[in-house]
Amino acid sequence: MMKLKGFTSVKKTDKSTMEDTKKKRKKPKKDPKEMDLLRDTFLFQEIYPSGICRLDETTYSVTIELNDINYQLSSEDSQIEIFSQYCDFLNSLSSKTKLQLTVYKKKRPLADLQSILYYQEKNDFLDSYRAEMNDIISRKLDEEKNGYKKTILFTFVQNHQKLEFAEKELDMVTDRFLMFANRLGSQAKRIPKKELLTILSEILVTKATAQPEIEDILPEVIELKENKNYLKVDQHYAKTVYLQEYPAELSDTFIYEFLEN
Numbered sequence: 001m002m003k004l005k006g007f008t009s010v011k012k013t014d015k016s017t018m019e020d021t022k023k024k025r026k027k028p029k030k031d032p033k034e035m036d037l038l039r040d041t042f043l044f045q046e047i048y049p050s051g052i053c054r055l056d057e058t059t060y061s062v063t064i065e066l067n068d069i070n071y072q073l074s075s076e077d078s079q080i081e082i083f084s085q086y087c088d089f090l091n092s093l094s095s096k097t098k099l100q101l102t103v104y105k106k107k108r109p110l111a112d113l114q115s116i117l118y119y120q121e122k123n124d125f126l127d128s129y130r131a132e133m134n135d136i137i138s139r140k141l142d143e144e145k146n147g148y149k150k151t152i153l154f155t156f157v158q159n160h161q162k163l164e165f166a167e168k169e170l171d172m173v174t175d176r177f178l179m180f181a182n183r184l185g186s187q188a189k190r191i192p193k194k195e196l197l198t199i200l201s202e203i204l205v206t207k208a209t210a211q212p213e214i215e216d217i218l219p220e221v222i223e224l225k226e227n228k229n230y231l232k233v234d235q236h237y238a239k240t241v242y243l244q245e246y247p248a249e250l251s252d253t254f255i256y257e258f259l260e261n
Contacts, residue, residue, distance in 0.1 A: 154177065
């Protein structure tokens with residue numbers, strides 16, 4: 001078991017042996033964060049209010065959320081056009097820009113779905129039909145595969161010597177991505193600090209405070225040995241699937257079908 005916060009390792013040793021070791025070599029005291037085995041895996045040294053993240057001394061990133069589009073319901077010609085525009089955007093990125101796509105689903109609270117989907121009574125002769133439709137909607141929401149919200153995030157990463165340079169370059173990438181989203185008939189927005197930390201908290205299944213900081217959203221414990229097929233994060237379990245080799249042909253519905261399972 002490995003603890004994420006306040007992790008220390010204690011080993012029982014003979015006292016004389018310990019004193020001899022200290023005489024032989026004295027190491028400077030390390031910062032507790034440097035001793036933490038898992039803190040280094042969360043590469044956020046600082047997140048600025050604008051949403052730009054400093055991952056290390058020269059690496060910065062920005063995350064943009066893209067509203068979902070009705071790709072599956074579009075005609076074949078429209079799908080080809082969307083795919084072509086997406087390829088054009090990827091090809092327009094410079095070699096110094098790295099891109100990470102994150103798609104995650106979470107169960108939406110039933111009250112939120114009811115406020116959006118339910119028909120409101122209007123005290124007229126159609127209320128009985130509205131009640132019947134609401135009953136059908138309730139049964140659909142009870143199905144395991146329904147009631148989820150999908151979030152699509154694009155994270156752009158670049159190396160810069162100064163924050164000012166990173167802000168300028170990442171702002172330009174953001175503007176181009178917003179134009180790309182507009183051409184698709186969708187909308188996109190840059191994720192500010194508070195919302196980004198909330199999203200990370202949801203992914204890690206931890207509780208975020210009203211004004212979260214990086215340390216607030218990290219799990220207390222990540223356990224690797226309890227089950228070889230799963231990763232235990234606090235009281236929750238996770239599983240990673242790695243696609244080692246891509247097939248010769250890959251359908252454009254691959255991610256969609258994977259998420260629906």
